[in-house]
Every structure is written in structure tokens, then in C-alpha cells.
Amino acid sequence: MRKLKGINRKAAQIESHLDELRHSEQAGAQTPEGEEGAHDVVGLRTGSPPGDPHIPLGCTLIFSPGWETDASGGTAGLCQPVERDLFDCHLGCFWPAQVPDQLNHAPDWTSRCAAAEKDWRNVDLIFP
Amino acid sequence: MMKPIGVSLIAGLVAVGAVAMMPEAALVEGQLREGGIPVTNQAVIESCAACHAVDDQGMMSRISYMRKTPEGWQASLHRMVGLQGLQIEPEQAQEIVRYLSNEHGLAPEELRPGLWDVERRTRADRYPHEVTLRTCTACHSMGRTITQRRSAEEWDLLMDTHRGYYPLIDNQRLRSNAGFGPSAQHPVEEALEHLREAYPLQTAAWAAWSASARTPRLEGRWTLEGWEPARGPVFGTLEIQAVAGSPEQFTTRATYHYPREGTHVVREGEARVYTGYQWRGRSQETSESSAPPATAEVSASGELREVMFLEPGQGELHGRWFTGAHDELGLEVRLRRARSDPVVAGVYPRMLRSGGGEQEVRVYGANLPESAGEADLDLGPGVELVTVESAHADSLIVRVRVEEDSRTGHRTASVNGATLTDALVVFDRVDYMKVEPEAGMARIGGIAMPRQFERYEAIGYHAGADGVPGTELDIRIGPLDVAWELAEYPLTFADDDAEFVGTIDGSGLFTPGIDGPNPERPGNRNNMGDVWVVARYTPPDGEGPALEARGYLLVTTPIYIRWDPSEVMEGPGMRLLDDPLM
Numbered sequence: 001m002r003k004l005k006g007i008n009r010k011a012a013q014i015e016s017h018l019d020e021l022r023h024s025e026q027a028g029a030q031t032p033e034g035e036e037g038a039h040d041v042v043g044l045r046t047g048s049p050p051g052d053p054h055i056p057l058g059c060t061l062i063f064s065p066g067w068e069t070d071a072s073g074g075t076a077g078l079c080q081p082v083e084r085d086l087f088d089c090h091l092g093c094f095w096p097a098q099v100p101d102q103l104n105h106a107p108d109w110t111s112r113c114a115a116a117e118k119d120w121r122n123v124d125l126i127f128p
Numbered sequence: 129m130m131k132p133i134g135v136s137l138i139a140g141l142v143a144v145g146a147v148a149m150m151p152e153a154a155l156v157e158g159q160l161r162e163g164g165i166p167v168t169n170q171a172v173i174e175s176c177a178a179c180h181a182v183d184d185q186g187m188m189s190r191i192s193y194m195r196k197t198p199e200g201w202q203a204s205l206h207r208m209v210g211l212q213g214l215q216i217e218p219e220q221a222q223e224i225v226r227y228l229s230n231e232h233g234l235a236p237e238e239l240r241p242g243l244w245d246v247e248r249r250t251r252a253d254r255y256p257h258e259v260t261l262r263t264c265t266a267c268h269s270m271g272r273t274i275t276q277r278r279s280a281e282e283w284d285l286l287m288d289t290h291r292g293y294y295p296l297i298d299n300q301r302l303r304s305n306a307g308f309g310p311s312a313q314h315p316v317e318e319a320l321e322h323l324r325e326a327y328p329l330q331t332a333a334w335a336a337w338s339a340s341a342r343t344p345r346l347e348g349r350w351t352l353e354g355w356e357p358a359r360g361p362v363f364g365t366l367e368i369q370a371v372a373g374s375p376e377q378f379t380t381r382a383t384y385h386y387p388r389e390g391t392h393v394v395r396e397g398e399a400r401v402y403t404g405y406q407w408r409g410r411s412q413e414t415s416e417s418s419a420p421p422a423t424a425e426v427s428a429s430g431e432l433r434e435v436m437f438l439e440p441g442q443g444e445l446h447g448r449w450f451t452g453a454h455d456e457l458g459l460e461v462r463l464r465r466a467r468s469d470p471v472v473a474g475v476y477p478r479m480l481r482s483g484g485g486e487q488e489v490r491v492y493g494a495n496l497p498e499s500a501g502e503a504d505l506d507l508g509p510g511v512e513l514v515t516v517e518s519a520h521a522d523s524l525i526v527r528v529r530v531e532e533d534s535r536t537g538h539r540t541a542s543v544n545g546a547t548l549t550d551a552l553v554v555f556d557r558v559d560y561m562k563v564e565p566e567a568g569m570a571r572i573g574g575i576a577m578p579r580q581f582e583r584y585e586a587i588g589y590h591a592g593a594d595g596v597p598g599t600e601l602d603i604r605i606g607p608l609d610v611a612w613e614l615a616e617y618p619l620t621f622a623d624d625d626a627e628f629v630g631t632i633d634g635s636g637l638f639t640p641g642i643d644g645p646n647p648e649r650p651g652n653r654n655n656m657g658d659v660w661v662v663a664r665y666t667p668p669d670g671e672g673p674a675l676e677a678r679g680y681l682l683v684t685t686p687i688y689i690r691w692d693p694s695e696v697m698e699g700p701g702m703r704l705l706d707d708p709l710m
Contacts, residue, residue, distance in 0.1 A: 068569065068684040075684055076620040080653040081645035082685045096294045097267035100689045104211055104293055117652075120644055121576050126689040 067098040083120040086110075100126040163330055164192030164279065169227040171220050179212065191232070193282040193329055197239065197246055197275045198229040198402045203691065211293075226376065226402065233403035234275065235337035236440055245271020246406075247435050247448040248455035250569060257326075260319040267297075268691070279329040283320055341404035343375045344442050351473035351494045352384050354449075354461040356428055357583040358635040360388035360607075363474050363492035365522065366463055368399075376401050380411060387476045387490065389424065393417045399434060407445060409434035423635055426581060428458045436461070456581050466494035472541050472548040475507070479588075479606045481671075482556045483532035486514055489552075491524040496543055500524055506542040510534025510554055530554055536590045536603055555605045557672045558588040560597045563663050563679030570630065570640040570683045572655045577643050577686035584636040584679060586610040586663035610663040612636055617658045617680065624649070625657020629683040632661060640683050656684050 006012050070077030079085040086099060090109055093101035100106030106126050113119035166186030167173060173182065180188040187193075196204070202225050208214040216224075239246070255261040255270045264273045278286060290297060298316070347370045354362040364384025371377040378399045385392035397411025412431050420429055428451055436447030443465045450458030464471050472493040480487070489507070497504050500519040507513065507528060514527040524543070534554050541551035564585050573579030588608045592601030612634065616626040628649060630640040641655030649655075658680070665675040 067687070069682065074617075074619045074658045075625075075656045075682065076623075076658075078656065078685065080651065080656065082654055082656075083645055086688070093294050093296055095267070096297070096689075097691060098687045098689065101294065103295070105689070117645060123576060123688065125577055 067095050081117065083116045086116040086120070086123065165195075165232055165329075167192060167231075169223070169231070171223040172227055175214065175216055175220060175224060176208075190282065190285065191228070193279040195232045195234055195277040195329065195334065196228075197234060197242075198225055198406060198408060199246055200272075200276060201225050201228045201232070226400070229402040229406070230341075230404070231338070233338075233406075234277065235331070235333040236405050236437070237333050237337075238277065238331065239275060239406070239437070242271050242275040243437060243447075245269060245275055248450055248458070249448065250456060250565075257319075257322045259315050260322045263315050263319040273323070274327065277327050277329055277331065277334070278323075280324040282329065283323045283327075287316060287320055337404075344401060344404060344438055345370070346378060346401070346438070346442075346445075349466045349494060350445065350463040351466050351471050351492070352382060352461060352463050353473040353492065354384070354459045356386070356459045357585055358637050359386055359424055359427055361474065361476055361478070362386050362393075362459060362461075363476065363523075364393075365466070365494060371398075378409075380409065382411065389421050391418045391420055391424075393429075395432070397432075397434065401438070405438040405440070407434060407436035407438060407447065409436075411449075423633070426454075426457065426637055426639065432458070434461075436463070453578065454581060456583070468495060470495045470497065470543050470546040472496075472543050472546050472551065474548065475541050475551045478552050480511065480528070480530045480552060480554050482510065482530045482534040482536070482554055484530060486527055486529045488517070489526055489528050491526065491541060491543065492522065493543065493546070493548075494522060496521055496524055500543070502526075504544050507552060508539025508541070508554070511539060511552070536592075538603070553603070553605055555588075555590050555603070557590065558605060558608065558665070558667065558675060559591040559602075560589050561586045561608065561610070561663060561665055561675045561677035562589065563587075563661060563677045565679060567680040567682070568638070568661070570638055570681065571686050572630075572640045572643045572683060573686050574640075574642045575644050577688060579640050579643075579686075581640070582638040582681060584612065584632070584638065584661050584663070584681075586636070586665060586677060588665070588675075608663075608665050610636075610665045613662050613664075614681075615660040615662050615678070617660050619658055623657075625683070626659045628655045629657045629659055629681075630655065636663075638681060643686055654685065658682055 006015050069075065087110055089095045089099040090102050090106075093103050096105075100109045102109065109123060109126065110116070112122040116123070164187040167176075167182070167188045168186060172188070172191070176188060176191060180191055182188050205214075205216075205221055205224060209216060255274075260273070261270060264270055346368045348368060350366045350368065352362070352364045352366045356362060362384045364382060366380055366382045369379045371379060378401070380395075380397045380399060382395045382397070383392070394414045394416040395411040396414055397409050399407055399409025401407055410431065410433055413429060420427065428449060430451065432449040433452045434447070434449045436445045438445050445461075445463040447461060448458050449461055450456075464473060470493060472491060474492045476490045476492065477487075480489070491505065491507075496519065498519050498521055500516055502513045502516060505513060505516070505524065505526060510531045511534070512529045512531060514529055517525040517527060519525075534556075536555045537553065538550045539552045539554060540547050540549045542548075564587055565582075568582040568584065569580070570582040571577075571580035585607045588605040589597065590603040590605055591597045592599060592603055594601050612632045614626050614629070614632055616623055619625075628641055628646060630638060632638045638661065643654065645652035646655055660678040661681045662676065662678045665677075667674070
């Protein structure tokens, strides 16, 4: 990257932003205490310099890592709360070994549960 | 858990359609070329022939071209009942599982690498063929895969079955890392190529085993030696009796005790042996058992499943007894046949510090000499027998003194020529500790879904002759009495997992937090997280330095569907058959 030179204004903006990041990293800068909101959304793992894009709390996007862990092997990037994603997994049959699929094994799994995030107590453990 | 939908959805559906349209006769003809296993059992033919075509050589489509564990066959049967409308009586189901496990089963050497799966051990999946690993373990363990043998065409059909039941999988994990361009092979194809090669239907191991396998005669007395994490060693005996008229069935009575706790357990059970070596049993604690201590509230008690492997010599059974509802709670067990000769099953305590003064040691076994004197017993170099305090056929209580300059290492125990290697370990100091499991996993639960516990142990090591820890000269001493606590494993900004994930008690048992969104956490996160499990060891009498070690713990999401075919917890209308595995 260092051998490439930006040729337009946008590239220059990115470069100066990256320079800032690099400097602040070298200085060991951390988010100042009390700056609420700067990182109120939990991202993936540490090591990411301040100013990185906010990964939304929730699905692990395209990494599609595993049911138990995210791409980094931890839980920080998992869909949380998991109840929020249950219906989607059920309807899409996405995690067929972990969540009952509506296509074959448990078509009525969510019938007593209008919104998983509220009624999650009503879903049953399924023994196919 | 976001779902990238790819264009190959249509391709996938076309593939499923193509298979569905393949005439049954052509299917059978294709499979025949690989030499299937003819089905001669009336129960299988009666129940399955409505869908599975039988040819004039007795081959049934699909069934004749695969071999599996009893659990595997039972899972298939469950699926036929649940999804294909099969109606079947429990006795008939039991007979089908029995027949198919025996005649379309696995040879002992074929099952051995996958034993951990049927024994329900949590374990990190490691497998040399990376693409196959990634493809299969997207949803289930590799254990499911490697405990099956299929003809080449049958492996392809298995994939088609997956696609038929779960039409989106091609666009999900099975698609991950698929390349583009003319030479890019779909990972599923690559995995299938490997499976066809590595797990064929016909193997030398199966040919040899199926020719010689007989129902084993197991009745008699066996010594039992085991280990339950967090509760320590167990020693005892198991009496096996044959069930008249049913050679593959047995009844059992086990009597064992936990010397560390001073409690004893009596269990009675029933078992069945499949394929000539696969023990599947179930036992109940009787009222003769002593009450377990309060610290053992969460432990392998009550009803236990027994999954054991009979070594081909038929003198040793080993495996795991676990609760079923909580596979993670269980005992490691090893049984040795006791005829009339003495058998040494184990020694307690197993770890003896050199120069530590006189101490009591018990030797467990069967047919031990009741008039044993010091000359009958040998616990290895440096372990001096002071006196035999009491001698019974199943245990000797002796007093020993370990000499100051004894060499650190394992010792063989010997009673009148009956020996047990690695029966005890002599050590002068503990150089370092390791927490086991190095990486553990628990699942939140307790409200809507069951929780999954985890149990930790701190294993002491001696640095060995070179004095350098971490080399192959190191000597594993054994589990130490330590203090446990959880510590944060910082992964994110303001990581606060350790406050929420759960608690660890003095025995190393981790109990996870409850399931459901937690309003006290930012974003209503669950009580999931990554933490360190820290063990602190203070040597008795200040001998040597205090030690610290840590293991990783992943506290993660519940699973909402349990495929384990031997599961019998009552779910709402989900239990379809009486469990043919007993």
C-alpha cells in the first residue's frame, strides 16, 4: 500500500485518515474515559484501532463462521441475543443441526411464539 | 448467522430434481456394481420394502450400500418415522436396529477413531482433509461422518439427501470458499471425492470382522476402574449376567466407590451388545447407594447410559457412562474380566510424593490374596512397603514410605504376578500445571433450553530429567487440589463476560448462566462470552512454589434441536420410538 500513491481527492482523504490512525496506534491511544458512544456497539475483537467501522451487534455478517463461535473463535461477533435470530434460522433452515427447520422437522416450532425476542420461553427443545 | 444467498440455489434444486427423478431400478442397478450387503431380515424387509426396492439378489436400495453404528441406524429409523410416515412398533424397530447394526455395522478398528462420538465426548474436531472437515462440521461433528461406510454412489446419494432436506445448504456453509472459474471444484465435490475413497462400503476390516464376529459371552465378574472429573477415581466391580434366550442381552449390577468422597454406589442395569463388541446399556442407582455429597449435586448420578467398546480379546471393556440429558456429565470406565486369577484394577492415592513420610495406600482389584503379606505386593522401585493393614479379595490396604531420593516417574503395581502398569506415580515436586480441558465449552440454559456444564481439572507436571517444562520428557503427575476462579478474556472493548457467563465451584464444575436476552447487558446480549478459567495451587506444607494455570472457556448459545439418537428426555411429542438401544 505504501508504494501506491492516491491520485484523487478521495484517496488523499483515506490516506490522511490512515496516517492518523497509525499515529494514534503508535502513541497507544485509547478511547478516552467518559466518551460514551464512541464504542457503544461491541465490535469483533480487540486489535482493531479506534475509528474502525462499527460492526453491528448481531449477526456475524458474511463470515458465516459457526453456531458456537464467530470467525475469531469467540462469541463477541455472534448474533446476540440469539433469540433475535431464531425465527430467521428456523424459516431459512439455516442451521439445521442447531435450530429446528420449518421445512421438515418442526413446521410449527414457533407457533406459540409471536416474537422470539419476547416469547423465547415458549419454544421447545426438539428431538427429531 | 446472516445468510448470504448465492446463485447456486437454482443449480441445487435442479440437482435434487434430477435425483428424485432417477428411477428406482436404475438406482439399484448402479449400486449393485459395488457389491452391496443383501438384507435377509424379515423385519427390515417388511418395514422398509414399501419404499426401498428389493432386487432378486436381496439388495435393498440404499440400505444394502451402507454400514453404520447402532446410533446411526437408529437415527435413520427416527427419520423414517418422523418424515417418511413409517409406522412401526417398538419391538420391530428394536429388531431392525439390532439386525442392521450387526450385519451392516462397523468393524472394531473402523469404529475406533470415531469412538469419541458415540461416547459423547466434547472434542475439537481435527481431521486431516480440510475441505471435508469444513464441509461436514458446518453443521455436525466429523464423528457423524467417520462412523459410516458407504458405496461410492451411496456417498453421492447422501449428499443429495442433505440437499433434499435442506435446500439452502449449498448456498450456505457447503458453499463457503468455493472458488469460481473453470477449474474451481465445489467443496462438496471435493469432500465427496475424499469420502468415497476413505470410507468405502467394502473393506478388509469389515470382511474379516463380519466373518468372525459372534455374540460375546460376557457373563461373570469384571473389575471396574474409572474416573469422574471433579469427583475423582472410582473402583469397584461389575457383575454381568446373560439374559436367557436373548444372547445379545445382559443384566448388570455394579458396585463401586469414590475413595476421595468416601461414598459408594450400587447400580443395576440392562445392556445389549451390537456387532459383537459395542456395549449399549442403561443403569439405575439403587437405594443401597450412599447419598452423594452436596458438592456432587451435578454429577454422573441417577440413570446413566453406558457406551463401551469390547476389545477383541474380550477381556476388557472401556468407554463412558453418562447421563444422557447432560452428555458432559459422565465417568470414564475400564472393566477387566476377573476369572480366578488376581486382577489389579488401580491404586489410591495414585500420586505419591517422595520423602513424604508413611502413608496409607489402597490397591483395588479382584481375587487379591486375603492372606497377603508384604512379599505378595510390589509397588515399584523406591516405594517401600511398611505393612499390610488389611487384605480382602477386592482391596488391600497397605502403608508405604516413599524414599527421599526415589526417581520421579510412573510405577507398575504387582500382586502375586498380576500387574497394572502406570498404577501410580512417584514425584518430588510439581513444576507446572495445565488446566484440562485446555479449551472447554458450556451452553447457557436453564429457562427454555437445558444448560451444558463444563468440568475442569488442574493437572500437575514434573519437568522431567532435563528440567525444562514443555518437552517430551515431562511427566504427567495427575490432578491437583486447586482453587478455581473465572477471569476476563478481553476480546472486545469494555469486555464484561466474566460477570455474566456463570460460576465455577471449588471442584472445577462450571455452571453457565441462564438463557434468554439479558437486559443488564448492552444490547440485551445473552449470558455468553469467553473467559479464562484460572487454577491456583498452593503446595501442602509449602513444598515448592505456588502455581497458576488457566484454560479457556467458551460459554455459548444453546442448541434448539437434539439429534443425538439415544436421547430420551421427554420433549413435547418428539419422542417417536421407545429407545431400541435400551
